[in-house]
Amino acid sequence: MALNPLFTVTFNVSGSGSDNYGDFIxxxxxxxxxxxxxxxxxxxxxxxxxxxxxxxxxxxxxRTQTSELTLATRADNLYLEGFRRGSDGTSAWWxxxxxxxAGATYLGFGGSYRELLGHTDNMVGVTLGPQQMTQAVxxxxxxxxxxxxxxx
Numbered sequence: 420m421a422l423n424p425l426f427t428v429t430f431n432v433s434g435s436g437s438d439n440y441g442d443f444i445x446x447x448x449x450x451x452x453x454x455x456x457x458x459x460x461x462x463x464x465x466x467x468x469x470x471x472x473x474x475x476x477x478x479x480x481x482r483t484q485t486s487e488l489t490l491a492t493r494a495d496n497l498y499l500e501g502f503r504r505g506s507d508g509t510s511a512w513w514x515x516x517x518x519x520x521a522g523a524t525y526l527g528f529g530g531s532y533r534e535l536l537g538h539t540d541n542m543v544g545v546t547l548g549p550q551q552m553t554q555a556v557x558x559x560x561x562x563x564x565x566x567x568x569x570x571x
Contacts, residue, residue, distance in 0.1 A: 421491045421501060421520040422512075426450055427478040429506075433553040434484045451477065451494045467495045472519060480506045483553045486560035491520055499530045504560050 428447060431438045452462030467473075475494035480487055491501040491512070501514040501523055512523035515530035528534045532542060 421473075421476045424476045424478040424491070425494060427480060427489075427506075429480040429482055431482050432556055433549060437549060447477070447479075451475075451497070464495060464497070473500075481552070481556045482506075483556050483560075486557045488556045488560055502559065504562065 428443070430440075430443050448462060451464060453465045454462060456463045456465075473493045473495050477492050477494050479490040479492055481490065487504070487506045489503050489506050490499055491503075491514075492499055500516055501512050501520045503512045504510040512520050513526050514520040514523035515526055515528070517525045533540055536542065536545065
């Protein structure tokens, strides 16, 4: 199901045409939320079905001035579960939870902040923003289908 998303949205990360993050999130919220349930005046997600692979997915294309990266995101809990280079559908998928994306290569770690930061919960020194997102997209986009990074 991850390969057949409900919808695909594009977020321009950098450059003069970069998108407004708040508007981007509001647009996703409208598309995945359960319109009949609210908390703190915001729509909430439908309940996650335990021990059942997610049925609803959406893709996010992150675009910089030089690269594109497609993210596979669960619509039931908004977890990032995989990615591939580009948006044309020709590159291999990489997954963060084994077995959720058909034909994908498991990265060997999950998508929690702790795992993505190298098994630490210390986020105090982690700088997040458009520049860091641009750098991350551009770095991941130069991986080949074997996970090897291109040398500068």
